[in-house]
Each structure stands twice: as C-alpha cells, then as structure tokens.
Amino acid sequence: MSMHNPRHRVAIAAVFAGLLACAAVASGAPISLTLDNLTQVRIEAVYVARTAERHGAWGPNQLDGPIQPDAAFELGNMPCATYDIQVVTSDGRSCVRDDYSVCHEAILEITDAWLASHCR
Secondary structure, three states, X not given: OOOXXXXXXXXXXXXXXXXXXXXXXXXXXXXXXXXXXXXXXXXXXXXXXXXXXXXXXXXXXXXXXXXXXXXXXXXXXXXXXXXXXXXXXXXOOXXXXXXXEEOOOEEEEEOHHHHHHHEX
C-alpha cells in the first residue's frame, strides 16, 4: 500500500482515530454527557446513577442551576457505563431514562416527545 495515495492516507487516519477512541474507552478515560433541553420548560434537577448500582436510590442533583429552554448542560468526567437518568422539570414532572449507555461522548436531547414518553 503506497502512502502517496490520498485515499490510503485517509483510510489509515480513520483506522488510527478509531483505535485511539477504543483505547480511550478501554482505559476508562472520562466521557461527557450533554443534556440538551429542547423543550419550553426548565429542567430543575438531574440525577444520575449507574444502572447496576441504583437499587432505587439516586445520587445528588448534578445541576448548579436550572437548564433553561433551548440550553444545554454537560456532565463530564463520567466513566464508561450504563446509567439511569432522572430529569425533574419546572412543571413538576419526574422523567426517567433507564439503561442509557455512556461509553462515548453523548448528547441526550430532551424534547417534548421525550418528556411525554419518559415522565410520570
């Protein structure tokens, strides 16, 4: 394989990038989860627990303040795992997304449809 061919360089770069991403996940490198509020209500609280460890209990609220409509919040420094995520809205709804895999940079888009299917 000749390195002078631009297609070969692109293919090798893609393989190398994939290997680096796999190495980051395998090494337990921290990952971030972005919560994107695409609704018209504020998100007042976010609770996160590893699915395998929750047993009905949530950790502390992860927010410093509410996530306004059309705004986002990044939860960083998360180990690769499967999480349950609870969102509490300003209109009093409690919404849970079970078994959410965070093993690469992720964006959880919270929409009106998401609220309708995950809230009680």
